[in-house]
Amino acid sequence: MRVVLLGPVGAEAGGEALRLGGLKQRAVFALLALNARRVVPLDRFVDELWPREPPARATLGLQSYVSRLRRLLAADGPHLLTRPPGWMLDLDPAHVDVNRFEQLLTDARRAGDPRALLAEALGLWRGDALADLQAVPFARAEAARLAELRLAAEEFALEAALLAGDAEAVVAAGGRFVTANPFRERGWRALALGLYRTGRQSDALAVLARLRRGLAEELGLDPADDTRELEAGILRHDPALTVVPAPAVVELSDPPEADAADSLLGRAAALAVVDQARAAAGRGRGALLVLEASAGAGKTTLLQAVAERVVAAGGSVVHGSGVGTGAMPALWPWVTIVREVAERLPDGAPGEAAGHALELMVAGGPAGGSPTRLFRGVVDLLLAAHRVAPLLVVLDDLQWVDPDSRTLLALAVDQLIDHGVLFAVAVRSGEPGAEAVVAALRRDAVVRLPLPGLGVDDIAEVVRRVSGQVPGPGVAEALHRRTEGNPFFVGELARLLASEQRLDPDAVGEALPAGVEEVLRRRLERLPQPTVALLTVAALAGRPIDVETLAAVTGLDADAVLDAGESALLAELLVEQGPGFALRHDLVRQTLERGVFQARRVRLHARLAEAVRARGVLAAPDVVAVARHLALAEPVTGAAAVPFLAAAADDAVTRNAYREAERLLEQALALAERAVDAQLVQSVRGRLAVVRVWSGGARPATGDGGGEPDLIESIAGWVNALVTRGVSGRYGEVVAIAERALATDLDPAARAAAHFVAGWGQTVRGQLDEAAEHLRAAAEHEIGVPAIQIAVPAYTAIVAHCRGDDPAADRAVRLAHDRAAGDATLTMETDLYAAWLHAMRGDADACHRRATACADHEDSLFGAHARVLVAWAEAMRGDPAAPGRADEAYQRVAASGVLLFLPFYLLLRAEAHRRVGDAGRAAELVAEAATRSAVLGDVCRVPRLTANGVQGSRKP
Known part of the structure; x- marks a missing residue:
């Protein structure tokens, strides 16, 4: 049997392709094949196939998939075996193309001439790895890993050709490689060296200059040291460039012999x-x-x-x-x-x-x-x-x-x-x-690294070190049977029995009825009460804890905390960490937590939260800690955790950790709903909707969502909630809400935010004069939200271009970039705005540069929008396959529920199809753009695209 994973998942037995079934069944097969002759636990399958919320019948579903695969393989394929806690595919790993590919790479690294091995390895690929399983988490991760290996293999092949003296082949293949992978410096270096060795020194230097410009303009980076050294060597005709240098060797001395x-x-x-x-x-x-x-x-x-x-x-x-x-x-x-x-x-x-x-x-x-x-x-x-x-x-x-x-x-x-x-x-x-x-x-x-259990002789040595005496006959053997050589269990049990003066085989047989927890509980009972109280607080803290916090929560003074801590340190249940303490092992934490009844646990979490909050300005870990403690103390603190959960989510978003942000906001929403606080619920819902939308997650809600958000409570939350509402096609409603807000008494920042929302909505609706007036008013005051501060000049630039004032548009774009400087996330957003403007002008090269900077962000909707623009630009530059990629990218944007600028994208797609000679498809897309505008109220006023009058003749 042969398994294909370097492309759409497939398998062949007896010369015939096997029908592997639907998505989930193919995913089960692929995961088994990737782990051939290794057990894959049931829980792993559940986590991969139902990553958010497994259904109640998930186990039965898995058993059904396995049963079908087993019948499929029964004739002449490998056996699919049940091996607790899961299943195993009894297949030689060499029959799976992924393993064959990786083995060939390993062999190539050891070969004198690796070219044939590399060619065979790269020839195994039939498309993107696991191409039909990208909805499954493990497949996405594995595909990304394999794609990186494939690129590394291609770079290795270029270097192998150089070593073999085939510089001409490197020039041909290297040019294609760097075009497809513009930021892979290793490939650029191989191409430049190939050019140099074929007598094209100026071309080699030009290639490295292109790399330098690309890195600077698109990533804001300088080339690596190896690249700079190569460029310098070419300039001075370094003779060493005629031979590929051996890898640098870092000599390590042998460690000293340890004392026995x-x-x-x-x-x-x-x-x-x-x-x-x-x-x-x-x-x-x-x-x-x-x-x-x-x-x-x-x-x-x-x-x-x-x-x-x-x-x-x-x-x-x-x-x-x-x-x-x-x-x-x-x-x-x-x-x-x-x-x-x-x-x-x-x-x-x-x-x-x-x-x-x-x-x-x-x-x-x-x-x-x-x-x-x-x-x-x-x-x-x-x-x-x-x-x-x-x-x-x-x-x-x-x-x-x-x-x-x-x-x-x-x-x-x-x-x-x-x-x-x-x-x-x-x-x-x-x-x-x-x-x-x-x-x-x-x-x-x-x-x-092998980690077997301790042998009998090693256990005897542990007992000697713990008790200070050689264990009696049978003690080490009894400990070995009872603990299976687990070092922590051995040490804890030896300490307990030594302290009870019962270090004999009979006591060992009685002392571990429920694992180490029983031993730890008995050891804790022997400690002073202040020490147990300190350990309990340390366990609930869940992280290293300082003396001041321990004092505040336990009610002990600092000296008493140090005394109690010393007892715990001597008992080897606590260790010093930085300026405070941490539990020696997580099993100690679990044992202590289980020993605290619920009412006391709730109040201790509340006191921990208060102790951390008392520090004043909180660092990110402190915010997370307060949020956690207040959430666990909900019966006495209510919804007090919500603002801290929201702040922790904001921190996660700034780190591009959208999944963590979503989890925190979902927890905050549940707390707010239980507190029956409509205003708080609305605020959290708005933030959660934005995180989900811009991370490429759930569609934005189209219902009212609990009424209008509160501008006074949170400017950022109000703007985000209205923008989220608008991008589902309700721009007129959003403008009306903003204008009602402007009719009330607002402070300058809130008024500027309301003008921005009204200006944004009118821009999308094609009401350019009204949009310009609102955006001008928004620009007069500091709003205090960085994303809005760059969005105001960005939309001002779009309106200025559509009204025929390109110098004003350029000034506004520069202002947006200046405001985003130093923040890579804001710079990415500004690049998307600039790419929009370049596409509106028809400047394919500039649009491509800006959009490419965003397109790599797979987990962000900015990336999905940018990929439409990248494909349009490539079509305008003559790529016949690019209109198809633009169509695919557009479908991903439309499917997200974020309907912003869909008519604009439809007209760009029409232009792309017309560029490659498909006038019929272009006409269909122009008509679809007009229909979309009528339905959504999203009207494209870009002069270059509306010259035919289709869009310009319609009013929202």
Whole structure:
């Protein structure tokens, strides 16, 4: 049997294609094939097929899909086996084209002449990977990973051709590659070197100049150091350019031998693997060390040992971690990593892109802007740190890290392991989604560290260290049977029984009836009451907690807190972390939380919230913490959490973490509805609708949604709610609401916001004189909302162009860009506005530059709009396939429910089809634009597009 995943999902057995069924059944098959001969848990299937809310019969549905696939494969295909906790496809992984592709790449890296292997690997592709499963989360993530590998393979093929002396082939293939992938510097370098070796020095320099301009104009970046070095070498005719240089080698010294008494018990095999990975990293090939095991297996301890070995050998380590209570903002693990790097780098080492990451993340405030630029900055920053000293990046509790942080990890691994950077992550198995976390990482980079349970001899040594005495006969064996060698369980049970002076085999057999929780409870009972109170507060805090907060919540003075904390430290239930404390292990937190009855838990959360709020100005993690505590204290605090949840959502949006923002606002909405506060409900609904719309999520509501929003309560919420209402085709209604607001007594900022909404609505309706007057009035006062401050001049520019005043339009666009400077998200929005204006003028090249800057944002509706403009521009530049892409992009915009400028896009599509000679289709689209205008009240007044009179003759 042969499985095809590098294209639409397919399978062939006995020379015949198998009918794999509908979307979900094909998704089940694809996930099994990607994990051939590995068990895929049932929970993983549920998470992937029903990511938001699994139906009550999800398990039965899955069993039905598996049963059908099993019958399909029964004749001569592989067996689909039931293996708790899920299913396994008993298929040789080599028969899956994804695995074959990755194996060929691995072989190519070791081959003297890799060209044939690379050609075979690239020949396996039949289109975009998993092309028919893009509605399924794992397929999107896997497709993105494979697409990156495919591009890397194409770049490798160019370099292999250079090494073989076939520069002419590189010139031909490299030109096509950089056209399709304008920001892949490795491909540009290969093309430039190919040109240079064929005697075309000036063309080589011109290619690098084009790259420099593209990076500067579209991303605001400078070329990488390797690119600049190549350009300098070409200018001086460096003889070294006639030979491809070997990769730089970073020498690592061997770590010192550890004292036997202090050695890490039972981890010799894991540390041997670590040393092998370190040696490979020293030769320029990094790795992703993965520790996946159950709670208490010693993952964090082993991570610490790995870090110590790297530091002892002259390397550098940076750390990040997830938090099980969800008490940290999006991307926070990377904020801590960037801070650590910033403290160690010499001045000027990071470079511009990395400096951008420092500027946005070190302060701990909102990261903001385009994830493309931010993520690139973090990657460049890590590379700069690695050039100073061999680098290890550690991420603990990866199962609790937010999705955006995992995305950045995957990108960093892809970009940096070929430079010799090491990564080490720990994942707790058994947690929801843990399998998916590991599966999403680059497979050829993964090196799994063995974490077996402790053997009997190791357990005997643990008992000796804990109790100070050699264990009696049978004790270590009994502990091994009872704990299966889990290091945390062994240590806790040994400490308990030693403290009770019952360290014998019979006591071991009685002491662990319900896992470690029973042991921990009995240990807690032996501690002073203030210590238990402190530990309880630390558990509910869900994150490291300082002495002042502990004092405020427990009612103890600072000295008493320190005394109680010392008792917990001696009991090895608490550890010092920064200026405060943290629980030693998450199992301790879970045990403590379960021991607090509900009424007391609610009041402790309320007191924690008040203690954090008392600090005054709150950093992002504090906002998240207050929101969490107030939400959990709802029975006594009511809807008090709502503004903090909204603020946490705002912070998530500035980090482009829309899923997290939506989750927080949904939680806020539920609280507001339970509080029966109509005004609060309306405010949250408006914000939630905007987040959903601009993240490409749910359609905007078309009903009244609880009445008109309150302009006085929130200018941003009022504007967002009305814009959301308008883009569903109710522009006249929105203008009427804004004009009613203007008839009341408003402060200057609110009045300016109302003028903006009225001007925006009249712009879309084609009422240009009225729009110009409202926008002029909006510009007279500071509104205080950055997005509106750039939207006012942007729509002013559109109105000015439509009224024939292009100099005024240019001035307004420049003002919008000036106001957006320094904020990548606002710059992206301004680029879309500018792209609209260039399309209205018919300037395809300028439109393409601006729209491309937005089009890569797959999770944003800005990107969907921009892709219509990109395709139009490419059609006007002569691409015969571009009108089809414009049609597809338009359908995605229309399907979103955001109907803004649909007639304008229809006319652009008509122009694109006319450009390639399809006059009939163009006429149909012009007629459709007129119909859309009549239905929506969205009237295109662009002079160039309405010259035929179809649009201009209609009134809204």
